[in-house]
Amino acid sequence: MFQISGKKINTNIYFFLLIILPLMDSLNGLINGGGNENGLSLGIIYRIVIVIVSFSYWLLYGVDRKYLLYFLFVLFYLTISALRSSLFLFSYLVLMFKMILPIIIIITLKILYENNIFNKKSITDILNIWQFLFPLTLLIAYVLGIGFATYSSNATNLSVDSSVGFKGLYYAQNDISYVMDILYYYSLKKLLKRKNIVNIIGYFLSLSSVLLLGLKSGYILVIIITIFMFIQQLKKKRELISSFFFLLFVIVGFIFSFSIFSNDISKVVDRWQYFYQNRTSFFSFLTSMRSDRIVPINNWVNSVYGLIGILFGTGYNYAHISGSIVPEIVEMDLIDIYFQIGIIGIILIYGFYFRIYFQNSKTSFYSNAFVLTILISTFNGHVFETALSGVFFAIICSGIFIKED
16 A cells, blocks of 8 residues: 555656646746756756656666666667767767657656556646646747747847747747647647637647747648648548538637737748748758758768768767857758767667557557657657657657557
């Protein structure tokens, strides 16, 4: 009886650590003025606490041998990669920590699930809370005028005339954009399942947040997700009337959100027009010119490292070929991971996630969100190697293998 009570307390600690994610990252941005997380910031300390608590669960309940061996091998591989990285070593170590963090969380949640102290309801409760916390941290900051612009030519302060979009107190707009894209899908799916005031509010909060952020990828994904959900509704023969009202509701939602943030959205569109006129190709425009960086870096890797670079990567050395004093990466996760840790590293990292997907995949929000995540990370980056997106992605993956009670 005492052990069961102890398990509940321990689980509540982990549950609490996860749900405060948006609050901690917003507080982190408030303290350091939206600066990067390469130093020992509140955001990094918060995640170190998550890791310490995770390892305590590993010791308390035991960890499957194959997961432990996998984790130790990945840790060893990433350590060797860091030692080979002669440039930006500390930044690279922080990056590797962020890369392995979601793997630690997933293994921990699997341990808790197998010990019957973490279930599907736990995952659902986390997402239900995040559905409101993430948008509210962004929108409340917007109302109070204390956040940062998504894009700015010379500052991140909202008062600057050249600012475009708004990301609240979050450091990286791509991270929070990924989270809001998936939460938009989640809120829309919940609304279709049960039409009540709570779900309607949740939907408008997520839609408004995506529009306010002003990222091209976010706008595109909202359209794709909405069309996908509408088609899913049409496939249900008894849901034709519901499909009509769904489409009408979405249109009203867009009009309402656009009317509130019309000035901000107008600046976003102007920014798109500018970059479209200066594009090298349409694909370059869609990827915000990320794709333009691939060929030069790949040529450099092949000429300097050859087969070793292809198999094992270059660490963070590839991020210095422009001569910048700060790392300049491609910002497309699959490509960056390839340049950092090579084909072997891609197999190790992506293999872990895809094994979860293929062994447990079925048509559900979590499996669809997984596919969306892979697409977002491949073309827009900032998922596999960022602290905010990584924790969020860990919950999505856990939702795939944790079954209904």
